[in-house]
Amino acid sequence: MEFRYLPMTETDKKEMLKTIGADSTDALFSDIPSKVRFVGDLNLKKPANEAELKKELTNLANKNANLKEYSSFLGAGVYDHFIPSVVDHVISRSEFYTAYTPYQPEISQGELQAIFEFQTMISELTGMPVANSSMYDGGTALAEAVNLSAATTKRKKILVSKTVHPESRAVIDSYAKGPNLEIVEIDQVNGLTDLKQLADELDENTASVVIQYPNFFGQIEPLNEVKELIDQQKKTMFIVSSNPLALGYLTPPGEFGADIVVGDTQVFGIPAQFGGPHCGYFATTTKLMRKVPGRLVGQTTDEDGQRGFVLTLQAREQHIRRDKATSNICSNQALNALASSVAMSSIGKHGLKKMAMLNMQKARYMKQKLSESNFEIITQDAFFNELVVKVTGPVSDYNEKLLKKGFIGGYDLEQAYPELHGHMLIAVTEIRTKEEIDTFVKELGDING
Amino acid sequence: MANQDFPLIFERSKEGRTSYSLPELDIPEFDLEDEFEDTFIRKTAPELPEVSELEIMRHYTGLSRRNYGVDSGFYPLGSCTMKYNPKINEDVARLDGFSHIHPYQDPKSVQGAMEMMYDLQESLKEITGMNEVSLQPAAGAQGEWTGLMMIRAFHEANGDFNRTKVIVPDSAHGTNPASATVAGFDAVTVKSNEKGLVDLEDLRRVVDNDTAALMLTNPNTLGLFETEILEMAEIVHEAGGKLYYDGANLNAIMGYARPGDMGFDVVHLNLHKTFTGPHGGGGPGSGPVGVSKELTPYLPKPLLIKNDDMYVFDYDRPESIGRVKPYYGNFGINLRAYTYIRTMGGEGLKKVSEYAVLNANYMMRKLEKEYDLPFPQHCKHEFVLSGKRQKKLGVRTLDIAKRLLDFGYHPPTIYFPLNVEEALMVEPTETESKETLDGFIETMLEISDEAKNDPETVQDAPHNTIVKRMDETTAARKPILRYNK
Missing domain, CATH: 3.40.640.10 (Type I PLP-dependent aspartate aminotransferase-like (Major domain))
Structure with a gap:
């Protein structure tokens, strides 16, 4: 088996062992007591060539619902913002x-x-x-x-x-x-x-x-x-x-x-x-x-x-x-x-305020749309780009249904706050469009029944 | 290269220039000022740069040319395992299905990511011989602290609250004693003997029923295998202590020996060293921990497990030490390590250690003619020379390191480990060719000649870098830690 990260040739090996004065590379490991010397081969998957491995890992990646294919309203400390090229x-x-x-x-x-x-x-x-x-x-x-x-x-x-x-x-x-x-x-x-x-x-x-x-x-x-x-x-x-x-x-x-x-x-x-x-x-x-x-x-x-x-x-x-x-x-x-x-250099002095305000504007639009659809909004005071909305069942049920409609729903607050059953924390960043917000609210309303 | 000042990004800034591209507001505008008390509305904009996109690229491309990575040249920095960083790793880490997934998504929607993590855990268990692995710790030092916290939890669960000491060899990495302190222990030093190994007599002297653990790197930081490891394990275990393995030097022994088989109870690995996560100019790293069966209940939570055909995060772990980091560890670095392990397999990883050790021994034998070698036995993946002989000629190890810069090399680690005078710690890694090693050897011999015949050239080095030696004293006395207009 060839390994493209290992440049050692048989000729190199011989010359180097000669310089060292050792018969084999094994001799260089003779200081490891035989009682702890590992015998046999590590039981790992056999080596994969580059093309095969890329395919294998791409397949693994494709098993995940990603934030580029789905519209995400999930934040809670990790946000989907635009990343400049x-x-x-x-x-x-x-x-x-x-x-x-x-x-x-x-x-x-x-x-x-x-x-x-x-x-x-x-x-x-x-x-x-x-x-x-x-x-x-x-x-x-x-x-x-x-x-x-x-x-x-x-x-x-x-x-x-x-x-x-x-x-x-x-x-x-x-x-x-x-x-x-x-x-x-x-x-x-x-x-x-x-x-x-x-x-x-x-x-x-x-x-x-x-x-x-x-x-x-x-x-x-x-x-x-x-x-x-x-x-x-x-x-x-x-x-x-x-x-x-x-x-x-x-x-x-x-x-x-x-x-x-x-x-x-x-x-x-x-x-x-x-x-x-x-x-x-x-x-x-x-x-x-x-x-x-x-x-x-x-x-x-x-x-x-x-x-x-x-x-x-x-x-x-x-x-x-x-x-x-x-x-x-x-x-x-x-x-x-x-x-x-x-990213901060790219966004710059003026872009930063603009970006922060876009997040805030869109989150308020989300709040307004949810209110119009008769959702109970828990967040009342000044907020940034996340808000809490009450739904009528476990948030996980909602998120499962939303995923089928192409949305990654909000964070289930009950996970960390047992008293907040049915409370969803929704994040709206600058990359969410009016259409995505409108559709999300509609789907959420449909699930709510 | 021309000796010229390179502007800060702030010095390139000009009022009114922009590089951002933000979406237009596609909704009716809300009055934000109405909602906020005036005191919470920022009055002065932070002074971020105002530059165009091309200026950003020129700036950072310019900075990159004032930097040196493994792709730039040989980097024999001892203890850091500066091996080649495979490019497929970078490509895979950028796949949308890995880079753009959220930690709070429904686990059912991220099974591919969890499968990779599980497979990596299984692989690391096999490589280290441990019972269970957690990928949560962010880097080596955090892995050390995590391991010590588990040992502490184990002792406390046994009603054993008096184990206050963690023993570290005098040759240990600085993070070992620091992690011991952060975990609430007192670090106690055990001496090395004349062979560069832990002195068993001294170990017997310092180990007692106050001992929580012995932290050990094997091979140690001198690049020497601790041959009496089983005796050491026995001394520590008999006193009721635990054995901690610092995995910084695992590159030397993959497929040849496993910490679990040597009697270690806890292991941390530096995936950014042995398993090719790039160093990134100082991180991010990844420092998974592996444990024996006895310590498994104390692993950080959640633990990723497989239930039938589903991968799940298990939070129901009452004896766990808790969380050491938000979410599930440095997934992006773990993915690179996994890609590397899949590329090499068991056969490849063994060759990695074989060649890392062969390269180090070859260089050591070539260099010992001109540089003092305090410990003459075969080394493992790295070796430590002493610049004592050159120091007598007025040339210090620091000077040798600076002179290497003139020849386009990154110098070895210097003045570490602390138990060798004027130490030069060389770790070539397995990804370097014999020609590269020969070139470096030749340069080192040339510098040794210079030390004898033209010491000033070495003492005044570097001569052709973009800046000369820095005034570090003033930097520390009158710190300037940010740009001011």
């Missing part, structure tokens, strides 16, 4: 995607500068002075923010609103076990954080308050009121998780006095791809700059005074500090951060 052309440049972390700045200025630009864009969007090079995703970025707040304030209690993404909350719970944090969840009332309960729970042991903006239901949390409550406790930190697209229209969390702002840039140039890889961002204050998890790129000069970029403040990181590091994160999402940078 330039994005894939840039990230397909193999100088980017086949490179390692830019530890050798002289031959990595491209990646380093791209990250520096990404940091700048995130800083601009969130209204925070410092942003890092990326995190795995929005959920783990939020969990890292929580752990950082506990380490910084030396407090153990964390207040997390139930309007925060349920899977992000699950990740926070897992990350909190290491440092032994006490996670207190604050209930939601009509899709917003219960501020009264928040005020009651806030005390001198509270390390941080975690709010999502817009929240999981698409609604706009009153960050100003939350901040006022937090300020009654010295040191308690304000952590906000934000969909960065919404910040094209909404006042950024930085202006409300957030200490850490995190989220996911999947909305900018990254396909849903079954939930990952996406791209977390992490932005914070100058005060916390030296405690940020993950990589940071800084501007400097070379020996000739030429501007250039390097990985910096590495004394925070695992490869230098080992067990004293801020976080254990190493690989992050550089290529996806690049994709998002290209």
Whole structure:
């Protein structure tokens, strides 16, 4: 069997073994004790040639209902936005995607500068002075923010609103076990954080308050009121998780006095791809700059005074500090951060607001159409591009029927909120047309009977 | 190459220029300002660039030319397994049926994706000899932490709350002790002996009934196989601890040995190393974990299982450590790894390790004439040289690395592992030809000559890169982390 990735020839092998002074390659493995030496062949499917494998995997892909063939109204943290063609052309440049972390700045200025630009864009969007090079995703970025707040304030209690993404909350719970944090969840009332309960729970042991903006239901949390409550406790930190697209229209969390702002840039140039890889961002204050998890790129000069970029403040990181590091994160999402940078450059300063508003307009049209069809709309207050609608049976039944009509329906809120039986979270992005919305509402009405 | 400043995308920006293409509003317009309190409406637009589409392409193409990947040239970066990234992987990952599917779709509508994930889990079980695999962790470091959290859950389930220590060798990756801390343990170091292997005497000294686990890379970061692995497993297991396998170096032993057969209880793999997920300039990666039967109940949830002919996500796992990441892991990277495994099969993967080890030993024997080799035995997929001899001539390992840049190579990993002075850690991988190895060897020998006869040329390197050595001290003292107009 030939393997096209392996250039070794029989002649090479002989010459190399001679240099080494070994009879066979087997001799190079003689240090593996016979008791643990694997005998026989790994029981894997036999190797596939390129054409055959492409066909096999295309067939597998075709078994999935994809967002290009179906009209999707599913969001809940992962969105189907338009991806400009330039994005894939840039990230397909193999100088980017086949490179390692830019530890050798002289031959990595491209990646380093791209990250520096990404940091700048995130800083601009969130209204925070410092942003890092990326995190795995929005959920783990939020969990890292929580752990950082506990380490910084030396407090153990964390207040997390139930309007925060349920899977992000699950990740926070897992990350909190290491440092032994006490996670207190604050209930939601009509899709917003219960501020009264928040005020009651806030005390001198509270390390941080975690709010999502817009929240999981698409609604706009009153960050100003939350901040006022937090300020009654010295040191308690304000952590906000934000969909960065919404910040094209909404006042950024930085202006409300957030200490850490995190989220996911999947909305900018990254396909849903079954939930990952996406791209977390992490932005914070100058005060916390030296405690940020993950990589940071800084501007400097070379020996000739030429501007250039390097990985910096590495004394925070695992490869230098080992067990004293801020976080254990190493690989992050550089290529996806690049994709998002290209998408943000393409959308640009003015396109961003326009795109955010298109999402909002279409979501309101959806709301109006649903109302006209006598659906009960739960979402009443200010919202972004998602809304909650009540249907008369299990959401999963609706979605099964919608799929047959060419639609991927909304998120079944009952999965994460048992009290919300028959509540569907519907996302409307800029690429959904009037016709798709009209038909979707009609089909939903038909199922409703 | 000309030494010229390359503008930032923001410096290319000009008021009024656009690159976006958004749909027209096809519905009646709603008054948004009416709905929002003024305080929530953004007043100052974020300063994103205003550039045309061609300017975007020129900018990023220019940046890509100021970067260096495996497709650009030889990248013998030890511990990172910078092998060729197959192009079919990239094509497959871009199929609509894989790239444009939503994690909350009805599982019945994504059976193809779930079948791939299941097959990948099965393949990784076979390659590692473990009982069950979860694809959820996002990268190697997250896999490590996930593994340690499972070990912690196991001990706690046994009413064993006093196991506070995680033991790591002095040669371990930095992520090992960092992950131990994040998981709530104290990292304790075990020393290496004169052969570069874990010192069994020291291991017996540090292991006791406080030990939660020993984290081990095998072959270790010196590229040496821990020959006394069974004795080590026995020491740790007898004390009630668990054995953790850092899969960073799996490229050395596929088809030759399996962590499960060596007595490891938990394994993480770096699919972006051994299994060709591209490194992407620092991610995204993927760090699946494999476990023994005893630890299977603690795997993150949901776990992908097969029920009759249907693939389902099983959430009913009461002893699970919970979620480590939203959704189901880095699917796009897992898909690339699967494509690679299907290309190679068992036979191919064994050849991968055979040739990775052959290439490393060949280079090691050629280079030991001019560079100190602290551990003379056969290596596995990588080896570590010491620049001690050159240092006496005033040429440091950093200088050698910078000089390699002038010859068009990415340098080896330097100053790691920490237990070798002036370390140069070389990992050629199996996808490089003998000619490429010979070219690099020749250059390394030439640099060694330069160190003797013309040290300044090495000390002042690099000479022909687009920028010279960077002032990293000022970068850290007065950090500039974003562009300001």
